Amino acid sequence: MSNPYVPNTDGDRRAMLERIGVASVDALFDDIPAHCRNPGLTLPPALSEMELARELAQMAARNRSIAETPCFLGAGAYRHFIPSVVDYVIRQGAFATAYTPYQPEISQGTLQSIFEFQSLVCELTGMDVANAGMYDGASALAEACLMAVRITGRERLALLSTVNPSYQRVVRTYAEGHALPVDVMTPDGPALSEKHACLVVQQPNFFGYLEDVEELERRAHAAGALYIVVPEPMSLGMFRPPGEYGADIVVAEGQALGVPLSFGGPYVGLFATRREHIRQMPGRLVGQTKDVDGRTGYVLTLQTREQHIRRERATSNICTNEQLCALAATVYLCALGKQGLRRVAELCYHKAHYAAERIAAVPGYSLPLTGTFFQEFVVRCPRPPREVNAALLERGIIGGLDVSEQIDGGMLLCVTEMNGREEVDHLVDALREIGA
Amino acid sequence: MTSSPKDRRYTKEHEWARLGDGEAMVGITDFAQEQLGDLVYFDLPEPGAQVRQHAKLGEVESVKAVSEIYAPLSGEVIEVNQKAMDSPELVNQDPYGEGWLLKVRPADASEMDSLLSAEDYDALVATAEGGQH
Amino acid sequence: MSDGERRDMGSKLSFGRGRPGRTAVTLPDCDVPLAEMPSPSLLRDDLPLPEMSQPEIVRYFTNLACLNYSVDTGFYPLGSCSMKYNPKLHEDLARLSGFAQVHPLQPIETVQGALALMHELQGFLAEITGMHAVSLAPAAGAHGELTSILTVRAYLEHRGESRHKVLVPDSAHGTNLATVSTAGFQCLPIASDARGNTDLAALAEALDEDVAALMLTLPNTLGLFDQNIVQIAQMVHETGAQLYCDGANLNALLGQVKIGDLGFDVVQMNLHKTFSTPHGGGGPGAGPVAVKAHLAPFLPSPFVGQAANGAYVFEEPEHSIGKVGAFHGNFGIMVRAYAYIRSLGAPGLREVSENAVLNANYLLACLREAYDLPYERRCLHEVVFSGSRQRAKGVHTSDVAKRLIDYGFHPPTVYFPLIVDEALMIEPTETESKETLDAFCEAMLVIAREAEEEPELLRSAPHDAPLRRLDEAAAARHPVLRWQREDQA
Incomplete structure (x- = not known):
């Protein structure tokens, strides 16, 4: 036996085969066409637990961890401090090794924590209802667009050009199936028409700056389109929530709330809307109810929207989502709480502004955009950002994202509470050297 | 199985219609609510909507099923039973009375003649129940 | 407390x-x-x-x-979910600083370890499925389904074919049908025959030049290997359609047969089932897609390739359908699945399918006297019974399920697949011992007796759980979906 997770001994197997009435395990696979049977797999030899740990530690070491390297990347994935209680909770086997809570009597842990998650997302976004989560912010946005099409019966999508380009691509992929045209609009570009199902706005936008969300709300609703807002959740620690400025659907990447960067996933998409649209919502919902003894409990509810019941007419095909990441976000928001989240948001704000101000004072560098920003901003570099980043890396710093395709010489930098002042000062000094 | 009320007529899809003064009341049968179990939601057209006999009228949902409702008569929807919308359990409790679904102004009252009588409907249900196992 | x-x-x-x-x-x-x-x-x-x-x-x-039942606390024979044991080392590995603390947009030269892992995993999954190329981008099984069907769509469009129908057997999981609609195709159901295979006559009738693909789960949701598969593949390909495998049940086939050898063009896998990454109470999972060469240029971005100098790079396939997620897929899940494959190797993976199938057939043999077997055949990794005999006594399958909770077991999947009356779908997986299976069978046999003698005991179960039966109708009629603060109430 080479598989440590299989308890059956040879004796067990013999006894079981006898009970089944076959001579060998092989006979159980008789339905497989003979010419394809037992292909043989060419895979590396099995490793013991000790060897595996060593091997993967070596692979991990070939990546540059930003725990040791100052990093100024954001653009949809953010490094924030994660209190130990978060991982302590989500590692518990009773949470981690349960399935989707289909049997509520023995799944109250998962169900109640989803109810907490839905509630917290509502509070954070200022919306009426939130679901149990989507794959990530980008796919949540794509689903929101499809939902807007269902609600309005219109078949054109409109996105503001300052929405994360990666999100725009995911929306296009989903739109392709229904041949929905996607119009990308600049804030002062062509108007929305009565053909548009929605207007999508990211707040703060991809470049870190606040949009005029009230004006955009007026435009979306004047055209009869739904107003979809994609906020950065940490920014909601201090800025007005989309529910206060007329959003119909709010989707967001929840990673910033206690989920490690993990090279891009798993993350969790937040999805919230107004009460009147509940039945068009994709994804799972948990509701409160009572058991036969009158005790409060939680169940999956409004399931007739979902694929296992409505099948080809479901609001989405989503089944498995990102529950454990949603649990991380739940614990994170409870741990930071009312004061902590605002504090972290303000730390990000102040540090980002300190960095922006200092960089703008370095000869050759400037801030090409104006307005209010949160934790991200664009710096115009005196050399191509690609070269600046390479030079920063030589100095042990991971710089920002090269956005020179959209903004001439632009580098999108992100500063969070994790970047100490000395890191920022080091960045400023390095940029000065590189720009000289 | 108690017999269905004789003051109305039925569809094979388990809807009923009762003709009144210039309007018809529409609902689902006792057999339908029994088969569907605890009803939780109805998706029905707004007053003013035109419906066509035997065409899809709306949907009824139980906790774990969705079924379509078909119009027993053609005409214009003039009222939806808000009480039943707010408390779908009414339709379980009293499908022929308080649990009616909507009122229609019939376009052609003679369409009633093409529907099943209570006796014929009961016979249909008896066969359906017999075929359950 | x-x-x-x-x-x-x-x-x-x-x-x-x-x-x-x-x-x-x-x-x-x-x-x-x-x-x-x-x-x-x-x-x-x-x-x-x-x-x-x-x-x-x-x-x-x-x-x-403490209110949750989980694989770590007990037997979880939820059919089609492969609720197997999740190795603990893998949790530590996914949390290594060099994996967990890496930003998705870091310079490529600073993430060569991560890309090497992804590149190797692509290769392992291609080898296991007998396919040419693998995309790791999809975040879950249903996401992989959608990716697959969109890939097929792009391929057909590239060839100038406008096929708008996808065939799905009547035993299929709901995600298959929802996927077809989400991808903009029309869904056409195909009947199963008396042996639980795809009905060839029904298939022949449905196949025409409008059909883009047939989505087949293998083994199917009845736990049965479709005995007509060779003929099905031939029929589908003769009309120019693609053959898609829902690989949710791949656990049954590891090392026994390669999906690609059977004629499939595309398959999605569920790493959180077959490759032992924990289900997390509903995710995160990962749903990689493996395809034959002709579909490879249409896969989503990114794909991990290797440059001439040996460095790993992200590539975009030539006619890619685009992106399906913001970044590169659920990397943390990939680390765990990679570790699983490396820890078992080919012989260990074969033991997985052997023991999963052995365990399911053992349950079939032990329970067939007490519960109806809708298809008189041996099964693969899971067995589907019908509770119709108990139903005749006024006991529903859901009552049997709830009573199992009192005996300390998680219920099987119930009322699915839809083509089996009062279905009970039991998947033991390979990580359960004979003692556990025996104890489970004993409980199932006692419950079958109780259904005859004391049906009320089942109808009011569970009696020994954190909560008793919950009012799902009330929850749906008047949805309370969030807390109400006192100032709002």
């Missing part, structure tokens, strides 16, 4: 547990000069979040965990 208190957990949410002023985390002082704050009109007034201390949080969530 007493049992009674634990049973009353639901009445008090995090908001009701803390007190104003409490916090669970300390944060550093601001080490830079404060910037001017934005205009108050841009700021929120209120941030209504809980205020709890650290011990309160730990105790609250730990007690919530």
Whole structure:
């Protein structure tokens, strides 16, 4: 036996085969066409637990961890401090090794924590209802667009050009199936028409700056389109929530709330809307109810929207989502709480502004955009950002994202509470050297 | 199985219609609510909507099923039973009375003649129940 | 905490547990000069979040965990979910700083370890499925399904074919049908025959030049290997359609047969099933897609390739359908699945399918006297019974399921597949011992007797669980989907 997770001994197997009435395990696979049977797999030899740990530690070491390297990347994935209680909770086997809570009597842990998650997302976004989560912010946005099409019966999508380009691509992929045209609009570009199902706005936008969300709300609703807002959740620690400025659907990447960067996933998409649209919502919902003894409990509810019941007419095909990441976000928001989240948001704000101000004072560098920003901003570099980043890396710093395709010489930098002042000062000094 | 009320007529899809003064009341049968179990939601057209006999009228949902409702008569929807919308359990409790679904102004009252009588409907249900196992 | 208190957990949410002023985390002082704050009109007034201390949080969530049934606490034979044991080392590995603390947009030269892992995993999954190329981008099984069907769509469009129908057997999982619609195709059901295989006559009739693909789950949701597969593949390909495999049940086939050798063009896998990554109470999972060469240029971006100098790079396939997620897929899940394959190797993976199938057939043999078997055949990794005999006594399959809770087991999947009356779908997986299977069978046999003698015991079950049956109708009629603060109530 080479598989440590299989308890059956040879004796067990013999006894079981006898009970089944076959001579060998092989006979159980008789339905497989003979010419394809037992292909043989060419895979590396099995490793013991000790060897595996060593091997993967070596692979991990070939990546540059930003725990040791100052990093100024954001653009949809953010490094924030994660209190130990978060991982302590989500590692518990009773949470981690349960399935989707289909049997509520023995799944109250998962169900109640989803109810907490839905509630917290509502509070954070200022919306009426939130679901149990989507794959990530980008796919949540794509689903929101499809939902807007269902609600309005219109078949054109409109996105503001300052929405994360990666999100725009995911929306296009989903739109392709229904041949929905996607119009990308600049804030002062062509108007929305009565053909548009929605207007999508990211707040703060991809470049870190606040949009005029009230004006955009007026435009979306004047055209009869739904107003979809994609906020950065940490920014909601201090800025007005989309529910206060007329959003119909709010989707967001929840990673910033206690989920490690993990090279891009798993993350969790937040999805919230107004009460009147509940039945068009994709994804799972948990509701409160009572058991036969009158005790409060939680169940999956409004399931007739979902694929296992409505099948080809479901609001989405989503089944498995990102529950454990949603649990991380739940614990994170409870741990930071009312004061902590605002504090972290303000730390990000102040540090980002300190960095922006200092960089703008370095000869050759400037801030090409104006307005209010949160934790991200664009710096115009005196050399191509690609070269600046390479030079920063030589100095042990991971710089920002090269956005020179959209903004001439632009580098999108992100500063969070994790970047100490000395890191920022080091960045400023390095940029000065590189720009000289 | 108690017999269905004789003051109305039925569809094979388990809807009923009762003709009144210039309007018809529409609902689902006792057999339908029994088969569907605890009803939780109805998706029905707004007053003013035109419906066509035997065409899809709306949907009824139980906790774990969705079924379509078909119009027993053609005409214009003039009222939806808000009480039943707010408390779908009414339709379980009293499908022929308080649990009616909507009122229609019939376009052609003679369409009633093409529907099943209570006796014929009961016979249909008896066969359906017999075929359950 | 007493049992009674634990049973009353639901009445008090995090908001009701803390007190104003409490916090669970300390944060550093601001080490830079404060910037001017934005205009108050841009700021929120209120941030209504809980205020709890650290011990309160730990105790609250730990007690919530105690209300959950899980693989770590007991037998979880949920059909088509492959609820197998999740190795603990893999949890540590996914949390290594070099994996967990890596930003998705870092310079490519700083993430060569991660790309090497992805590249190797692509290769392993291609080898296991007998396919040419693998995309790791999809985040879950249904996401993989959608990716697959969109890939097929792009391929057909590239060839100038406008096929608009996808065939799906009547035994299929709901995600298949929902996927077809989401991808903009029309769904056409195909009947199963008396042996639980695809009905060839029905298939022949449905196949025409409008059909883009047939989506087949293998083994199917009845736990049966489709005995007509060779003929099906031939029929599908003769009309120019693609053959898609829903690989949710791949656990049954590891090392026994390669999906690609059977004629499939595309398959999605569920790493959180077959490759032992924990299900997390509903994810995260990962749903990689493997395809034959002709579909490879249409896969989503990114794909991990290797440059001439040996360095790993992200590539975009030539006619890619685009992106399906913001970044590169659920990397943390890939680490665990990679570790699983490396720890078992080819012989270990074969033991997985052997023992999973052996265990399921053992359950079939032990329970067939008491429960009806709708298809008189040996099964693969799971066995589907019908509770129709018990139904005749006024006991539903859901009652049998709830009664199992009293005996300390998680119920099987119930009422699915839809083509089996009162279905009970049992998947033991390979990680359960004969003793556990025997204890489970004993409970199932006792329940079958109880159904005859004391049916009320089943109808009112569970009796020994944190909560008793919950009113799902009330929850759906008047949905309460979030807490109401006192000021809102």
